[in-house]
Amino acid sequence: MIKRIFTATLAALICLTFSSLPALAQDSVELGPEIRVTNTPDDSAIRSRLQAVLGAIDIVDDIEVDVNQGVVTLTGDVPNARSVRELMAIARRVEGVIHVQSRLVEETDVSARVRPATQKFQDMGNQLLQLAHVILVALVVLIVFWLLGRWAGSRGAWLRHIGLSELASNLGKRIMRLAITGLGVLIVLEILDATALIGAILGVAGVAGIAVGFAFRNIVENYLAGVLLSARNPFDVGDIIEVGTFNGTVMRLTSRDTVLMTRDGNHLRIPNSLIITSAMTNFTRNPLRRLEFMVGVSVDFNLQEARKLGVDTLASTTGILPDPEPQVLVAELGDSTVQLRFLAWINQRDSDFLKARSEAIRQVKAAYDQAGIEMPEPIYRIHLRGPSSPATAIEAPMSPHQVPAKDTSPSSPTLAEDVAADTTIDQQVAADLRASNEENLLQKT
Known part of the structure; x- marks a missing residue:
């Protein structure tokens, strides 16, 4: 029974499948309404049109065009692969062309390869000839503005009159020359109708300026610092200055550095x-x-008398100015000495600082020796401790009058030594300035 039911069901399914096949076949081949082609150019018209177009192109010679049922075949030699792509693109744009076949071959002959470049140069030469009068006018304008910039750059005396330094004036003249020349370049680009280059030039100049700024940052900093120094004029040739740990006599100021001559002549x-x-x-x-200098005296001596003797000695020392008056101050009270601070003024144009200080110390020492004023050496207490004995002190600090005997007899007055200004370095600086051709922004013009 089940077998019969299964057989009947299978037969029904087979019949249903075969009954639906015509409908499926009809749906698969349905292509819609018929396409009608009207007013389509024939092959001869397409061929004539393509031959006319290709004949107008200079770089193409002897290209054969074959058209069959709208299929175009191009045959011939072309200079390069770019020409192949261009010719096929032209053929595809012709009305009625269905497909384009390429049988074009790239030429390997040197003359054929060079011909396009030669043609371009010829075209450029023709354009230059046509624009010769415009280029001549632009060249004249550029030369005029360049000469005007040079003239303005050489007429910077008015910058000195308004108080600018020489280096600042030179910088101002350079800026004026560059500004005038740059204006001329902009006018020339406008005449040549090449204003599009202005943006590119400015962009390149900006990038180049950043790169140069990073690369030459120290040089630019030193140059600008030289401009400020020449404007502020904090020193002149021959001045003795100290910058940090550096000390010396100023020789010259350049746009990059300042040259000093040290006390050693370097x-x-x-x-x-x-x-x-x-x-x-x-x-x-x-x-x-x-x-100024310090002197230690005995704690037992009258400090007022020591100070008065010191002031009188300084006042009578060669090179020490009476006004402002010299001073002797009590600076510090030690264990065995009292430190006196001696202060005095000199005129550096007449006296050398080191010589005057040395002479003042010598004269004070001689005056104190003659007056019997002790300048004791430091005294120390030493304790000795044995393995089985208590610590004992060798001696208590001796008083200044118990210092080992030394010659305190009055000495004869000392002769004054030379304290005149030392011009050795000044003479070397002057000789170097005469022999050197290096720029010096401190020299007056």
């Missing part, structure tokens, strides 16, 4: 940026300079 170059950003001491601007 040339010392300090970058301008270091000088402008550091604390600087000028010992020459004020001709008066104070010297």
Whole structure:
């Protein structure tokens, strides 16, 4: 029974499948309404049109065109692969073309390869000839503005009249020359109808400026610092200055560094940026300079008398100025001595600082020796401790009058020594300035 039911069901399914096959076949081959082609150019018209177009192209010679049922076949030699792509693109744009076949071959002959470049150069030459009068006008304008910039750059005396330094004036003249020349370049580009280059030039100049700024940052800093130094004029040739740990006599100021001559006669170059950003001491601007030194005297001696004797000695020392008056101050009270601080003023144009200080110390020492004022040496207490004995002190500190005997007999008055200004370094600086051709922004013009 089940077998019969299964057989009947299978037969029904087979009949249903075969009955639906015509409908499926009909749906698969249904292509819609018929397409009608009207007014389509024939093959001869397409061929004629393509031959006319290709004949107008200079780089194409002897290209054969074959058209069959709208299929175009191009045959011939072309200079390069770019020409192949261009010709096929032209053929596809012709009305009625269904497909384009390429049988074009790239030429390997050197003359054929060079021909397009030669043609371009010829075209450029023809254009230059046509624009010769415009180029001539632009060249004249550029030369005029360049000469005008040079003239303006050489007429910077008015910058000095308004108070600018020589280096600042030179910078101002350069800026004027560049500005005028740049204006001429912009006018020339406008005449040549090449204003699109202005944006590119400015962009390149900006990028180049950033790169140059990073690469030459120290040079630019020193140059700008030189401009500020020449404008502020904090020192002149021959001034003795101190910058940080550097000390010497100023020889010259350049656009990059400041040259000093040390006390040893050596040339010392300090970058301008270091000088402008550091604390600087000028010992020459004020001709008066104070010297000082310390002297220790006995605690048993009358300090008032020691001070008076010191002041009188300084006042009578060669090179010490009476006004401002010299001073002797009690600076510190020690275990065995009292420290006196001696202060005096000199005129550096007449006296050398080191010589005057040395002479003042010598004269004070002689005066105190003659007056019997002790200048004791430091005294120390030493304790000795044995393995089985208590610690014992060798001696208590001796009083200044118990210091081992030394010659305190009055000495004869000492002769004054030479304290005149030392011009050795000044003479060497002057000789170097005469022999050197290096720029010096401190020299007056």
